[in-house]
Amino acid sequence: MDQSVTLKIDGRDVTVPAGTTVLEAARMAGIEIPSLCNHARLLPAGLCRLCLVEIEKVRGLQPACASIVREGMVVHTDTPAVQHNRRMVLELLCTNHPLDCPVCDAAGDCRLQDYVFRYGRTTSRFVEEKRRKGKAIRLGPAVILDQERCVLCQRCVRFCEEVLDDRQLAVFQRGASSRISTMPGAVFDSRFSGNVVDLCPVGALTDRTFRFKARNWELTGLPSVCALCPVGCRMTEEGREGRLLRVRGREAPEVNDGWLCDLGRTGYGFTEHPNRLRHPLVRRDGHLEPASWDEALTALARGFGAVIEKAGPRAVAVLGSPRLTNETAYLLTRLARALGTGNVDYRLGTAAPAPAQATLSDLRQAEVILLFQGDPSEEAPILELWVKQAVKRGGRLYIVHPRTLALERYATGAYRPRPGSEAVLIAGILSMLEQGKPGSLPLEWREAVSGLGPTQVASLTGCDREAIRLLAEALVGSPRAIIAYGAGLRDEQTLALVAALAKATGARLLGWDGGPNSRGVADMGLLPDRLPGRAPLADAAATAALERLWQAPLSCQPGLSATELWPEMRRGEVRALYVAGADPVTQAPNPQLVEEALAHATFVAMQEAFLTPTAERFAHVVLPAAVPGEEDGSLTNLAGGVGWQRALIAPLGEARPSWRIVADVAKALAAPGAWEYADAAQVLAEIAQAIPAYAGVEVVTTGGYFDARYEYEYALTDQPPAAPAPARVAGTGDLALTTGPVLFDRDIMARHAPGVVGRAAEAFAAIHPEDAERLGITDGAPIEVRGLFGALTLKARVSGACAQGTVFVPEELSELSVNRLGAQPGVVVMVEVKPLAVRPD
Amino acid sequence: MDAIFQMVRGLWVTCKRLVWRPVTVQYPEQRPQIYPRFRGRHVLGRHEDGLEKCVACGLCAAACPTGAIYVEGAENTEAERYSHGERYARLYQVNLLRCIFCGFCQEVCPTGAVTLGSEFELARYSRADAILCKEQLLAPKG
Numbered sequence: 001m002d003q004s005v006t007l008k009i010d011g012r013d014v015t016v017p018a019g020t021t022v023l024e025a026a027r028m029a030g031i032e033i034p035s036l037c038n039h040a041r042l043l044p045a046g047l048c049r050l051c052l053v054e055i056e057k058v059r060g061l062q063p064a065c066a067s068i069v070r071e072g073m074v075v076h077t078d079t080p081a082v083q084h085n086r087r088m089v090l091e092l093l094c095t096n097h098p099l100d101c102p103v104c105d106a107a108g109d110c111r112l113q114d115y116v117f118r119y120g121r122t123t124s125r126f127v128e129e130k131r132r133k134g135k136a137i138r139l140g141p142a143v144i145l146d147q148e149r150c151v152l153c154q155r156c157v158r159f160c161e162e163v164l165d166d167r168q169l170a171v172f173q174r175g176a177s178s179r180i181s182t183m184p185g186a187v188f189d190s191r192f193s194g195n196v197v198d199l200c201p202v203g204a205l206t207d208r209t210f211r212f213k214a215r216n217w218e219l220t221g222l223p224s225v226c227a228l229c230p231v232g233c234r235m236t237e238e239g240r241e242g243r244l245l246r247v248r249g250r251e252a253p254e255v256n257d258g259w260l261c262d263l264g265r266t267g268y269g270f271t272e273h274p275n276r277l278r279h280p281l282v283r284r285d286g287h288l289e290p291a292s293w294d295e296a297l298t299a300l301a302r303g304f305g306a307v308i309e310k311a312g313p314r315a316v317a318v319l320g321s322p323r324l325t326n327e328t329a330y331l332l333t334r335l336a337r338a339l340g341t342g343n344v345d346y347r348l349g350t351a352a353p354a355p356a357q358a359t360l361s362d363l364r365q366a367e368v369i370l371l372f373q374g375d376p377s378e379e380a381p382i383l384e385l386w387v388k389q390a391v392k393r394g395g396r397l398y399i400v401h402p403r404t405l406a407l408e409r410y411a412t413g414a415y416r417p418r419p420g421s422e423a424v425l426i427a428g429i430l431s432m433l434e435q436g437k438p439g440s441l442p443l444e445w446r447e448a449v450s451g452l453g454p455t456q457v458a459s460l461t462g463c464d465r466e467a468i469r470l471l472a473e474a475l476v477g478s479p480r481a482i483i484a485y486g487a488g489l490r491d492e493q494t495l496a497l498v499a500a501l502a503k504a505t506g507a508r509l510l511g512w513d514g515g516p517n518s519r520g521v522a523d524m525g526l527l528p529d530r531l532p533g534r535a536p537l538a539d540a541a542a543t544a545a546l547e548r549l550w551q552a553p554l555s556c557q558p559g560l561s562a563t564e565l566w567p568e569m570r571r572g573e574v575r576a577l578y579v580a581g582a583d584p585v586t587q588a589p590n591p592q593l594v595e596e597a598l599a600h601a602t603f604v605a606m607q608e609a610f611l612t613p614t615a616e617r618f619a620h621v622v623l624p625a626a627v628p629g630e631e632d633g634s635l636t637n638l639a640g641g642v643g644w645q646r647a648l649i650a651p652l653g654e655a656r657p658s659w660r661i662v663a664d665v666a667k668a669l670a671a672p673g674a675w676e677y678a679d680a681a682q683v684l685a686e687i688a689q690a691i692p693a694y695a696g697v698e699v700v701t702t703g704g705y706f707d708a709r710y711e712y713e714y715a716l717t718d719q720p721p722a723a724p725a726p727a728r729v730a731g732t733g734d735l736a737l738t739t740g741p742v743l744f745d746r747d748i749m750a751r752h753a754p755g756v757v758g759r760a761a762e763a764f765a766a767i768h769p770e771d772a773e774r775l776g777i778t779d780g781a782p783i784e785v786r787g788l789f790g791a792l793t794l795k796a797r798v799s800g801a802c803a804q805g806t807v808f809v810p811e812e813l814s815e816l817s818v819n820r821l822g823a824q825p826g827v828v829v830m831v832e833v834k835p836l837a838v839r840p841d
Numbered sequence: 842m843d844a845i846f847q848m849v850r851g852l853w854v855t856c857k858r859l860v861w862r863p864v865t866v867q868y869p870e871q872r873p874q875i876y877p878r879f880r881g882r883h884v885l886g887r888h889e890d891g892l893e894k895c896v897a898c899g900l901c902a903a904a905c906p907t908g909a910i911y912v913e914g915a916e917n918t919e920a921e922r923y924s925h926g927e928r929y930a931r932l933y934q935v936n937l938l939r940c941i942f943c944g945f946c947q948e949v950c951p952t953g954a955v956t957l958g959s960e961f962e963l964a965r966y967s968r969a970d971a972i973l974c975k976e977q978l979l980a981p982k983g
Contacts, residue, residue, distance in 0.1 A: 102898030102951045103928040136927050212914035212928045215899040241911075 106203030140188030225643030232637030266755030278653025322515020325633025342559025374486010420727030428457030520636030787821025
């Protein structure tokens with residue numbers, strides 16, 4: 001492929017790599033050949049016949065999109081015959097095309113419109129009745145189809161086939177009656193369905209959330225980064241008159257390559273949700289009442305000031321969230337450390353992701369992928385496409401997950417260890433590696449796993465011994481192996497084991513959790529035992545550098561993690577809490593404890609875009625924060641790529657960008673150091689100084705890619721590796737609880753986006769058919785799931801995808817928070833499931 | 842001789858005007874005559890069945906040299922139908938203070954929805970009042 005070929009196009013010598021199509025070669029040379037069906041990311045189809053060109057010594061006109069360049073080829077793209085063909089094809093396309101450009105969403109961004117204008121006839125010779133087909137057909141939740149406008153380029157069909165490998169769309173009937181449709185009765189509900197709108201060269205497929213809101217020429221766009229999941233897709237925000245109206249994918253081969261999932265595309269409606277907080281709120285006589293920023297900040301300064309004066313700075317805790325931008329997280333860290341407290345964290349029942357070792361391009365080209373405890377389809381959708389692509393290229397996929405994933409049909413091996421025994425499985429592989437090749441493990445791990453024999457691992461995990469051996473061999477045998485762990489991995493002990501496995505096999509690590517910017521927030525040092533850049537607190541050089549930069553003495557004592565915080569707060573050791581973007585009452589693993597602790601707190605301040613249950617019940621001051629689309633800021637994606645999120649519109653009402661709120665709070669609290677920043681870019685510049693791995697990151701206005709991957713020389717946890725054992729069991733029920741995010745109802749933002757509301761299933765609990773039969777549960781019936789701290793009433797979904805002996809309850813589905821059941825890292829919760837009698841009413 | 846003739850001719854014109862009706866119109870007591878191609882305030886037309894002609898294509902806004910027009914489209918539903926087809930104007934605003942009555946909007950309109958009508962009394966007490974919304978611009982039903 002590294003050979004190049006020289007050909008002549010319109011008298012110009014063009015040198016391109018062998019295997020390029022004539023169309024692509026012409027494009028590289030700056031010569032436009034019109035085409036409707038050709039698309040750089042889809043295979044050539046040769047359907048529209050608009051790209052026909054003359055190639056010397058070849059009889060007849062040839063499709064440029066499907067002709068591969070040859071040495072010495074002579075191509076003419078502008079001869080009378082070619083022009084005649086273009087005119088004819090366009091005229092024929094227009095015979096049945098409704099000339100309804102004034103009401104068509106594509107007008108102004110329509111290939112057919114452009115080509116007819118440039119190459120077509122000015123008047124039509126067609127006087128007959130136009131063929132009538134379906135109008136405004138609702139193909140699915142995100143896409144509307146107008147069959148009359150369709151030019152049958154089949155880009156949408158090919159996208160479903162080639163990229164999704166899910167043939168939801170097809171061409172039906174023949175000749176002039178051909179039409180695109182779903183299978184009869186089926187719904188085009190792919191998570192990626194919106195991409196066909198971007199692909200459609202005309203206005204046949206339109207975006208349901210955007211439909212008719214503005215014309216293409218009225219929109220202003222900014223290159224930005226999606227802030228809704230850990231992939232951080234590169235996208236373009238488009239809007240008009242202070243409203244964010246449309247989000248489209250942007251070319252970025254290193255991240256999403258132009259595709260977007262429907263959450264990113266249709267999930268930004270929260271910007272104008274009526275429940276958004278518009279003013280600061282201050283609690284007076286037990287009620288939160290609107291106040292001015294000055295009043296709110298004064299109340300906040302008084303509240304925190306009193307606690308610090310009485311009980312010292314260590315009675316203050318800061319809780320962030322993985323939804324924060326790097327700038328906000330960095331300033332929060334700085335604020336906490338400058339105030340003199342180390343009680344700073346963002347993990348509510350998750351582990352801080354290890355720095356990535358692989359890029360997303362590596363994932364697309366991986367030979368072996370071990371997908372550990374992660375479901376890309378729900379947690380980081382674009383990865384689903386990349387895993388499929390890797391398998392298509394001949395890669396092998398191994399899945400370790402408590403449920404049957406949609407990706408399982410691509411898997412070479414699927415492992416369903418007993419809940420809580422995932423760590424044992426990894427340790428078993430490690431011990432197998434050590435047995436196969438002594439000395440391949442670091443010493444401390446050798447000792448930790450030495451006691452685990454293959455038989456013991458097999459009996460503890462319930463996985464086949466031989467299958468485990470195959471997995472170990474696959475990982476060792478490939479130079480392009482990737483271990484991808486997902487949101488199901490919640491405890492640092494297992495993460496350390498996975499990291500050790502990556503080290504021992506030479507596989508590269510890639511991981512994510514449910515939060516969109518977990519990696520960035522962890523990098524910014526929003527952790528009780530780390531400094532920015534994840535340097536340990538004991539690192540004197542890093543501390544000194546930060547003290548110089550911040551012009552303030554640092555509190556370098558390890559603080560309380562978000563898990564340790566609540567008991568201390570209940571005891572009255574921690575009295576004031578600042579929460580940014582988190583909702584501990586619904587997210588923390590032990591809601592009872594959290595509620596008691598918050599009730600004991602002297603002062604709680606929160607910054608949030610919506611009034612969360614925590615804010616409503618416990619906050620003394622609530623500061624309204626801007627949402628993605630309204631604030632600048634950088635986000636670090638799961639592969640360490642830093643992207644710059646742009647503010648297209650101004651924050652709603654009196655809301656302020658979250659980083660600015662933190663700076664304002666710091667000023668109100670008179671925290672040491674300088675807190676004057678003109679914009680988020682200045683904060684980013686300071687981050688570049690503070691964190692070595694981010695040195696050189698700067699605001700690239702085009703939203704470019706900065707690689708902040710770095711070697712992580714510190715141990716993932718401070719605890720020495722312990723012999724992995726099955727996780728502790730809590731609860732008295734007989735089914736093990738598994739949880740995980742659901743894409744369209746993943747957090748408070750998705751719940752406030754009209755475009756995705758209703759796409760997630762009604763709150764459900766999935767249960768294996770045999771368990772269901774034993775308990776007398778039928779599909780769709782209401783059931784009660786009773787866990788450690790209460791019960792949830794859910795709709796039963798009897799499904800073989802759920803392993804026997806487990807019950808799956810989605811996280812945060814429709815605000816029913818699964819934390820009532822007590823799901824927590826490193827513990828298997830046994831829940832009680834019973835059918836509820838259906839009341840006659 | 843010639844001079845006298847010229848003088849008489851001049852006086853003839855004067856005398857003739859003396860008996861003519863005055864051309865001054867006693868506005869506002871008396872309404873002026875509006876010529877058919879006069880360009881006054883915009884009117885959004887309706888079809889015979891009462892539905893709005895405007896489909897919110899936004900071409901008037903795009904053609905407007907002063908940016909006096911703002912249009913925002915939306916989709917007709919079964920329950921609420923404003924125009925034929927799928928699209929209607931949710932918002933249609935004309936800022937009379939910006940409008941120069943060039944008539945480009947009328948010229949560019951693909952459905953003949955916007956026309957410059959005969960209303961010329963466009964003074965308002967406030968700037969905000971000079972922004973007319975769709976309801977003010979629409980021709981009455983029937």
